Amino acid sequence: MSSEASENVLIGVIGGSGLYHLDNLTFVKHVNPETPWGYPSSPITVCALPSGTKVAFLARHGAGHSIAPSAVPARANIAALKSLGVRAVLAFSAVGSLREEIAPGDFVLPTQIIDRTKGVRPASFFEGTTVVAHAAFGDPFAGRLVRWLEARVRAALAHAARGGAVPGLHTDKCIVCMEGPQFSTRAESQMYRAWGADIINMSVLPEAKLAREAELSYALIATATDYDAWRPNESPVTAAEVFKTLQENARISRHVAATVLEELHAAAAEGDILTEEAGSMQYSIMPRSEQQKEEDRQKLAYILPAYFS
Numbered sequence: 001m002s003s004e005a006s007e008n009v010l011i012g013v014i015g016g017s018g019l020y021h022l023d024n025l026t027f028v029k030h031v032n033p034e035t036p037w038g039y040p041s042s043p044i045t046v047c048a049l050p051s052g053t054k055v056a057f058l059a060r061h062g063a064g065h066s067i068a069p070s071a072v073p074a075r076a077n078i079a080a081l082k083s084l085g086v087r088a089v090l091a092f093s094a095v096g097s098l099r100e101e102i103a104p105g106d107f108v109l110p111t112q113i114i115d116r117t118k119g120v121r122p123a124s125f126f127e128g129t130t131v132v133a134h135a136a137f138g139d140p141f142a143g144r145l146v147r148w149l150e151a152r153v154r155a156a157l158a159h160a161a162r163g164g165a166v167p168g169l170h171t172d173k174c175i176v177c178m179e180g181p182q183f184s185t186r187a188e189s190q191m192y193r194a195w196g197a198d199i200i201n202m203s204v205l206p207e208a209k210l211a212r213e214a215e216l217s218y219a220l221i222a223t224a225t226d227y228d229a230w231r232p233n234e235s236p237v238t239a240a241e242v243f244k245t246l247q248e249n250a251r252i253s254r255h256v257a258a259t260v261l262e263e264l265h266a267a268a269a270e271g272d273i274l275t276e277e278a279g280s281m282q283y284s285i286m287p288r289s290e291q292q293k294e295e296d297r298q299k300l301a302y303i304l305p306a307y308f309s
């Protein structure tokens with residue numbers, strides 16, 4: 001754990017496509033920790049809320065969006081946030097909608113994930129080590145945190161509309177994470193609907209899995225940009241279509257972040273919304289054996305000092 005931990009930065013925000021900075025915060029500093037899994041996507045911005053409370057912001061694809069979804073250094077990102085003392089991650093993502101009622105511009109708080117990544121992304125901190133662990137992932141998002149967010153995000157959306165329609169908020173939805181970088185075919189898009197998926201992106205995995213392994217509470221605030229490729233009489237999604245809504249979605253996402261962060265920090269400091277994930281790896285790690293290399297244990301101590309120091 002780095003000396004940054006003493007800063008008491010409890011909340012980390014990961015910005016997705018279109019969201020490369022937050023609003024109304026005082027810049028404190030940039031930090032760029034070298035983790036055992038390399039450097040994060042970009043230096044992390046530590047900034048202060050009006051009360052002085054610090055939060056950490058990280059642009060998932062880099063500050064200039066130079067990192068493709070399959071190449072995001074998700075292990076370094078999660079490990080770097082953990083090294084700052086972060087306990088909860090609010091991740092933002094631009095997503096396609098697989099349901100008529102989830103319109104472009106709407107917000108979604110998913111509670112389930114279907115994994116359609118192709119095994120090319122390192123998806124575990126334990127990969128390549130002599131330590132075996134199996135994190136519980138049946139409920140991939142931090143349930144208490146997601147439920148806590150629901151009313152706050154709804155209220156923030158009502159204030160963010162600027163005279164236009166208030167964006168809808170959809171809860172209890174399922175997100176499918178595909179490999180990309182190409183968008184889905186029409187057949188795939190229809191298959192995901194038949195599987196019960198409601199939205200689609202290329203980024204929630206392995207981020208959510210790694211957050212769980214690092215015992216961080218993780219919630220995704222998704223913003224719909226398009227209807228993907230399932231509508232029979234409409235053109236399938238293009239990047240140009242995504243870009244049309246990206247800026248406005250990012251503006252509203254910044255408003256949501258600015259609205260919830262102060263209260264979230266206070267709730268996290270009190271502790272009761274983040275209790276599900278803390279300690280969750282304790283019985284997920286196979287017992288210590290002679291075959292576990294000390295160097296691997298030292299590496300894992302970076303994210304789980306309670307079990308490996």
Ligand SMILES: CSC[C@H]1O[C@H](OP(=O)(O)O)[C@H](O)[C@@H]1O
Binds near residue numbers: 016204
């Ligand atoms: C720009 S379209 C596809 C791209 O957008 C989403 O990124 P993020 O989740 O970081 O907002 C999606 O996951 C894809 O990576």
Ligand SMILES: Nc1ncnc2[nH]cnc12
Binds near residue numbers: 178
């Ligand atoms: N249709 C889509 N598929 C995958 N990722 C996306 N991000 C935004 N729209 C998307």
